[in-house]
Amino acid sequence: MSHTMGYKVALSFEDGVTRFVTANPGETVADASYKARINIPLDCRDGACGTCKAFCESGSYDGGDYIEEALTDDEAEAGFCLPCQMVPETDLVLRIAGTAEMAKSGIGAFTARIDHLHWYADNTAGLTLTLENRQDLHFLPGQYMNVKVPGTEEERSYSFSSGPDQDQLAFLVRTAPDGVMTTYLKERASEGDTLELEGPIGSFFLRDVKRPVLMLAGGTGIAPQLAMLEKIAQAAESGAQPAFPIHMAYGVTWDKDLVEVDALGRYAERIEGFTFDTIVADPASEHPKKGYVTQHLAPGHLNDGDVDVYLCGPPAMVDAVRKHFDGEGITPSNFYYERFAVGVPHERALHPAGAA
Known part of the structure; x- marks a missing residue:
């Protein structure tokens, strides 16, 4: 987005709700939020109290002026920021302390x-x-x-x-x-x-690609990963994205559960360094790769832990992948996951991804 139009800032609240505001050139995130009638936590407004402290998930910004008591150098280095002082230099995703309800910002x-x-x-x-x-x-x-x-x-x-x-x-x-x-x-x-x-x-979403990526999908858990690949492909085509290896392992129970494989093939053409495997658990399947996703991960895919993992699948798959990482002695740089159960009303589905 061109900076004359302002930057899109996604405010990700603790209750999973995300609201977007547009910050005009030179405008702080807090001012942009207030104009949009979203009351993010705020007290002093001049970088002295730290009440508004947030965490920047992606994007870059000018952190502004503040005192060490409000935000330490270590915190700033780690990605914490003060919305009352910061001015976006790109689109941003900020994790806000507090709920959307508290911010009087409905869904x-x-x-x-x-x-x-x-x-x-x-x-x-x-x-x-x-x-x-x-x-x-x-x-x-x-x-x-x-x-x-x-x-x-x-x-x-x-x-x-x-x-x-x-x-x-x-x-x-x-x-x-x-x-x-x-x-x-x-x-x-x-x-x-x-x-x-x-x-x-939802707090399961694509962050800036800064290292190799491993995407793991079970069943309809492929859906959010397709949205991520579309975003990555667009960034790659606009030259906005350095090419890191991105590997997807997509596992299903039956042959008929494999959907949108053609789309994955198209993404492999659009995204330099993107590869994928499809895996079917059914022992009777003729599929070339059988069993579970974890059986088809090569050491290169885990890159000694210097990897961002995005996993979307049923609870058993999330547990199996965790055990596999532990067994290999690997701690990924970041491990983002969403588990879903089929046929559960949304209040009970912890992290839905496509259940009926």
Whole structure:
């Protein structure tokens, strides 16, 4: 984004809600937030108290003037910052201390229309939606929306499989027997239907690529990773991104669960240094790579721990990957993960990624 337009600052709250504000050239994050009526924690406003201390997940900025009591050199070096003083030099993602509710900044509500409903297999659907006010929805690749199931009071959570700059929104839905979303999609849904969505939500999102990346996906956990790859591909094409090796291991139970493999092939052409493996657990499969994702990780993929890991899959997969890292004596530089359960209402799904 050109600096004359200002920079987009994503404020990531402790309750998983993300709000975006635009900081004009020379404007502090705190001033931009207040103009947008988002009350981030603040007290002195002149870099003396440290009340507003936040953590910068990605992007660069001028930290401004403040005293050591408010922010130590070690903290500043580690990525902590003071929104009342800092002026963005790029788009930013800031982790804010406190909840969105406390900041009196509710979750966004949107209305979308079903453009296309595509069944990859009897257990996985792809939804392509058109949003009435697409320009008002900003999200980080990896985040999700809560979707109200038409004709019910229930909501389900789905990660975007489309990138933040694409016009249409795409989601992958893994069906569950007798699931309310499954029943709707199989029996009632048709193109042109209206859906109510809330979000964006989630702290599983792509950070700046500063070292090799390992992406691990289980089942529909591929969805948020596709959104991340779209963002990486766009950055690569604009020359904004140094090329680090990025490897994805995508594991499923049955052959029919492998979806969007063609899209991964296209990303391999668009992103220098991107490679991927697909792995099927079913012993009867003819697939060249069988078993579990952890059995197909080479030492190079772990890079002695100098790697950022993004994992999205069911709880058992998250645990298996953790055990594998421990067994190899590897502690990744960063380990971002989202675990999801199929067919669970969003209040109980810890970190949803595409359950019906």
